[in-house]
Structure formats: structure tokens, C-alpha cells
Amino acid sequence: MSLPLDGLVVADFSRVLAGPLATTTLADLGARVIKIERPEVGDDTRSWGPPWTETSSAYFECANRSKESITLDLRDPDDLAVAREIATRADVLVENFRVGTFDRLGLGYAELSEVNPGLVYCSVSGFGSGAGAALPGYDFIVQALGGLMSITGPADGDPTKVGVALVDVLTGKDAVIGILAALNERHASGRGQHVEVNLLSSLLGSLANQASNYLTTGVPPGRMGNQHPSIAPYETLHCRDGLLAVACGNDGQFARLATALGRPELATDERFATNPARVHNRPDLIAQLEDALSTADVAHWRDLLAGADIPVGEVGHIGTAIERARELGLAPTVDVGEGHPAQIRHAVTYSRSELRTPTAPPTLGQHTDQVRQWLAAEKRNS
Numbered sequence: 248m249s250l251p252l253d254g255l256v257v258a259d260f261s262r263v264l265a266g267p268l269a270t271t272t273l274a275d276l277g278a279r280v281i282k283i284e285r286p287e288v289g290d291d292t293r294s295w296g297p298p299w300t301e302t303s304s305a306y307f308e309c310a311n312r313s314k315e316s317i318t319l320d321l322r323d324p325d326d327l328a329v330a331r332e333i334a335t336r337a338d339v340l341v342e343n344f345r346v347g348t349f350d351r352l353g354l355g356y357a358e359l360s361e362v363n364p365g366l367v368y369c370s371v372s373g374f375g376s377g378a379g380a381a382l383p384g385y386d387f388i389v390q391a392l393g394g395l396m397s398i399t400g401p402a403d404g405d406p407t408k409v410g411v412a413l414v415d416v417l418t419g420k421d422a423v424i425g426i427l428a429a430l431n432e433r434h435a436s437g438r439g440q441h442v443e444v445n446l447l448s449s450l451l452g453s454l455a456n457q458a459s460n461y462l463t464t465g466v467p468p469g470r471m472g473n474q475h476p477s478i479a480p481y482e483t484l485h486c487r488d489g490l491l492a493v494a495c496g497n498d499g500q501f502a503r504l505a506t507a508l509g510r511p512e513l514a515t516d517e518r519f520a521t522n523p524a525r526v527h528n529r530p531d532l533i534a535q536l537e538d539a540l541s542t543a544d545v546a547h548w549r550d551l552l553a554g555a556d557i558p559v560g561e562v563g564h565i566g567t568a569i570e571r572a573r574e575l576g577l578a579p580t581v582d583v584g585e586g587h588p589a590q591i592r593h594a595v596t597y598s599r600s601e602l603r604t605p606t607a608p609p610t611l612g613q614h615t616d617q618v619r620q621w622l623a624a625e626k627r628n629s
Contacts, residue, residue, distance in 0.1 A: 249277075249601065251276045256336060257278045257281065257341065258339070258341070259280050259283065260349075260354075264386070265418040265422065266369075267282075267292075267419075269422035270314065274313035275603055278339070281317060281333055282316045283319050284317070286320050287318075287611075293307045300587055300588060301587070302587075303610070308590065316611060316613050317614055318612035321354075333618070336622065337363070338366070339430070346372055346376045356370075367433065369444070371422055371444055373446045373447065375447070393446075394451075395450060397469070402471055414446050417449045421452070422444045425442035425443075456476075474529070479532060480525065480529075480533070481494045486540045486548055489562070492559060492560045493559050495558070496558070501514060503556060505519075507551055507557065508540070
């Protein structure tokens, strides 16, 4: 079996999260990823701690496994020439500098595609290369102005950010989609192309039914805590000792829930018999359900309701989620080398293809000599 992207070379000029996550995925799939970093400083996230690992920060490590690191000062003409040489040898280039920066350095797509016409060049920005080109792109700011915070948090509280840089993560995944699509098209045309992704567009694309609700009604959806705007019960409910997440996606599931709670009459009550009725009468519904659930602990109801084929789950934390994934045989983590913490593995499984055996995130400039030697050998052979 082979690695899906074996033989591809990726020039990774990106830093922080969206771009590095994209190139980590390409590395998992077998591409050779050469990470170009600033001398002495490197990727900003190398200093984003605590927590710290033996060689860097946990933040840096989560998005930089299986890469090679070379340090180049792009303000230095000799180092800039090396960076350009890497780009001309690459199949893919990923960058997330301020729009226009790479054009001024002679590393823009238009110039590089003249000497490397097969190059797939991916630019990651906050707000695109048009009117928003000058705006800095930070996940937190896009969560705020992009509407995600407006639908996150309790109804009677302040808008709240998601507990991870979710917009960066989504944009990184969109970057991979765009890169793979362009690589596939290259098989037919023989040419690469410029792929652009931006944080705001990726966020809007992820709002799914909430964006559709707004486009249908013209009314911005608000915050509902853990409740779903169109389904009930689809939320957290209080048991005797804590919260239980319950998700009834259809009337049959609700009927089984009512029976399991010892309240079968709720399924035929006209206020609750259909999903639209349950949504309309949600406060009365929740009062009835939590009255029943208050008689026992979360663990009791979790097991009982799961046994009745009702989607439920106790509210855990990241550690319990990883352990649950292990119990389900999902192999959620991979080892990347002694002295480094385990990492969350590539999320996709393949029936024939293998994934790269991951290696530790590089120390700053670890592969500088190796990459320079490769370039020299390539030049001799060309």
C-alpha cells in the first residue's frame, strides 16, 4: 500500500494554525512538507504557552508533526533566493502572510507560476484578497464579526466564543479541500492554480442551517444555550446530579424517550406529539422531562436511555472524550516520538491507502542543512 500524496513536495510558508493544520494533513497523507520559518523566532506558536513540551509549546506541536524546518530570513537576498528555489521545486505552496506581501517579495503566484506552472499555490487570509485584504485575520475577531458568537452562549448572557479556534480549524480543512481539488485538476490540465481561502468565508460556510434560517426569514438567529432552534428535545437536561445531553431527531425517538422516562402519555399529548409542537411548547416540555429525570443520576439515565436506542451522552471533557473514542476502537491518538506528547490522529481512515508514520514536530531550523543539500542535488540533476 502507498501513501496517497507520496512524492509531493509542499513549501509551507504558513504559521499559527489554519495553514499549519492544512499542511499537517498533507504530511499525514505522505507529502514532504518543508516548513520555512524565521531565524531565531520561528512560527509564532512556538512561544504560545503554557503548556510546554520538552522542545516547544503544546500549541505548536498540535499543528506541525511530520515536517522539516528550515530557517530563512526573507529580507535577506540570499535566503530569499533559497525560498524561491524551494517554491520552484514544490508541487504545493501554502502561505498566510498579509495580502500582497509575497508579491512584493517575488514569491507571488503570478511570478512563481511562470517558472513552476504546475504549482498549486494556496493563500490563507482573514477576509480575502479584495476589499478586505488589509484587514488582519484573527480567529477570535472572525468569530465575533462573523456571527458565530451571536449564536453561542446562554440566551440571557453575553455572546461567547467557541472554546477552540474553530474558524482556523475549518479554514485549514477548506484549504486542504481546495489544494486536493487543484491537484486533481492538474492531472488533466498539467497546470496548477491559485487557491484562496479566508476565515470569514469558511465560517459562513459552516453556519449551515443557522445561515439558512437567516436567509429564509431575514431574522438573525439568537443564542439559545444548548438548545436547538428547530428540534426538541435536542439539548442538555438536568438530572439529579448533573446534565445529560439528549437528542431526539424524530417523533419515534421522542416516543421511546417518553416511555423510558415512565411518561408515555407525553408522546400523545398534542403539545408534544410532533417536533413542531415540541419546539413551540419547549418550556412545558423541558419541565416535564426534567421532572422525570430528577429522580435519578446521570449515569442511570445515560445507560437506560441508550439501551432504548435514544441518542444521549453525559457532558464530559476532552479527556473523557479521548477515552470514549478508545473504548469504541477509534484509535484517537498517535505517538510522534519520545519526549513529545501524543497527538490526535488524522481523522480519516482509508481501506487501501496508508498514512505516514508520524514524526515529531521539528525543532527550529532542524532540517536547514538537509533541505539546502536537497536543493543543491536537484540543481545538479536539472
